[in-house]
Amino acid sequence: MFGKTVHIAFWLLACLPGTAIGQELIPNGSFETYANCPRQDNLLSEATPWYNPNQATPDFYNQCFPTSQIEIPPRTGQGLARLFLDQGWAEYLATPLVKPLEAGECYYFEMYVSTKTPNQYVPQTLGAYFSDNPVARTDKGLLGVSPQVLDSQAKTINSPSQWEKIAGYLKATGNERYLTIGSFVQLPRMLGFYYIFLDDISLLPIRLDLGKDTTLCGRKSTYTLNGKTPGAIEYRWQDGSRLSTFPVTRPGKYWVTVTTPCKILSDTITVDYTLDFDLGPDTTLCNEQTIVLKAPTSISAYEWQDGSSQNVYQVKQSGQYSLRATQGNCTVRDTIQIRYIRPPQLELGPSKELCGAEVYTINPTFAEGTFRWLDEFSDIERVVKSSGVFRASVRNDCATVIDSVEVGYGTCGCVIYAPNSFTPNADGVNDAFVPFACGDIAIKSLAIFNRWGEVIFQTDDAPFQWDGRYQNELCPNGVYAWRINYELRQRGQISQKQQQGAITLAY
Structure with a gap:
């Protein structure tokens, strides 16, 4: 949400992750404590140690005394502050810091603001000024100082009664002891007042500390390294992970590098185990x-x-x-x-020699595990129509066993079978010339010849069969010749073959 500002050593961020660590330097930044419960307006001084630096009248409210003036519920807790801004009227709130800022040290500041009338809010005016002495003015006008932190967005508050964050970085010149918050650039140009509510104001030094070297009892000890740094943009641990925290799972040296717009920080820690052993996995x-x-x-x-x-x-x-x-x-x-x-068991049976177009069904016998064919065939029972070696396995957590069975057409050969006659009379019986073969044969083409040797039918595509027609007309009774070109695959060998024969067509 926040871009860069023109002020030296300050950057505004769109989103600042994590929970800030380190000593909080803003006392009562969420307006939870008070000297006396505020029961009317203009009582900022009750939210000790906050005070009013000019003659305007900033407000402090707390749920200890509910009032309709609390138009927006506190972002957290019970309390919040309110500034009234109008033409010629500038309200501020100020507080001493918990301790002076250190020269050259980077700090992260944030506060949350909200208003019921975002269209009246004057953007790029609200900010925070840090000084070594209190700033004051005897009237209700603008304080003549330049804040180190300033809302630089063209539109910060987008919705009524919605809390928005203004945040940034400050590099201290040294000994800054006071914070003043309000409008430092301009006020509304015409009468058209608006209220701005403030809550959860925070200032933290940008520091990284993984802690001292640590010794844990053993591997089941739980320990999480916390690299959370105020306003961090990026975390990078020794293994490349980028979360703000890191779980320790073994002894060793751990380190993290944290990038912020103000500076880059690194820290290292060594973690040892007193008892580093385990019995292994189940x-x-x-x-x-x-x-x-x-x-x-x-x-x-x-x-x-x-x-x-x-x-x-x-x-x-x-x-x-x-x-x-x-x-x-x-x-x-x-x-x-x-x-x-128990170890797995598997038996596919003995090798099998088939004859002609015979087929064979393999019924595996297995136990104590999960069965599968090694060629990814899905069913357990398998019908074999061609030569080959078929392998399967049974597996459990103990072991894996593999068995194989060889099926071949070696006893009486693998040939093409063709009828010697057919009757294409559309009676549903023997209406076409249909050759077939064992599974090792792949038919590539079929041709039919008349008695003069002329080709009257030819196909290179399955199904390889002839319905007795030539040019869509039934052929006359008689004897016709056929020729089949095929491919024979057996025992890893492929050969091209041809077979011829005769067929009688009769009605």
Whole structure:
């Protein structure tokens, strides 16, 4: 929402992530505390230590005394402040800081503003001025100072009664001890007053601190590094991640670089574990297998789930196994689940030799796992119509077994079968000449010849069959010749072949 301003060492941001850390330098920035509950207007001084720097009359309200003057609910908590701005009338609110600003140090400032009449709000006028001494004026006019933080947007407040953030950065010259908030550039040019409400005013030093080097008990200890920095634009951790926080999952050195418009910060921390061990992931074994669990050799005090204290533990049956180790004030326990299952079983049957156009159905026998064909055939039962080696597997968490079966047409050969006659009389029986073959044969073309050797029918596309017609007319009774070109695929070999024969057409 906020762009750059013309003021030195200050940038406004559209969106500033995270929760600010470090010492808050604005006392009572959310107007929650008061000397006496405000029961009328013009009582900013009750919101200690806020005060009025000129002769105008800024307001302080709190839900301790509900009033219709609280036209906009506080953004947080119970309290808020209000400024009245009109032609020749400038209200401000001011407060001493918790401590003076340090020379050369960068600070992040933000405040939230709202009004019921955003169309009357004069943009690019509201800001914050930091000074080493209080600023004051004996009338109700503009203070003659240039704020370090200024709303620079052409339109900051877009909706009535909507809280909007004005934020920016300040590089201190040193010893600034007071904050003054109000309109510093201009007031409304004509009578047409408006109120502006303020809440949640904050000033924080831009600092990064991951804390001191730390030693955790073990791998199950939870620890999150917090790199949150006021006004950060980008976080980059040692592994490239870009969140403001980082979960520690193992001992080592961690670091983060944080970019802000004011400066770039880096910090490093080393995290160690007193007890760095684990028994490994949960494991599934086949029957009769064993696994040996080992205790860390650098630790003298440890105890297994059955109370034993040997340094190795041999597992032979299903169950949950745990080891508790103690060193100093740290006690770490790790657990592993061991599961035993039977190995998978699979039988596809013996190899099979087929004859002619015979087909074969493979019915796998399997148990203790999930079955699948290795060529991704979907059904379990499989009808085989061509030569080949067919492989399948059965898998479970214990193991994977693979079996294969070979099917071939080697006993009596793979040939084309064709009828010797057909009757194209449309009675639904034997109405076409239809050759067929075993699955190893792929027919490529069919041609029909009359008794003079003339081609009367030819096709290179399936289905390869003749209905007894020539030029859409039924051919006369008689004997016709046929020729089929085909491709034979067997045992990895491909050969081009041709077969001829005769067919009798009769009505």
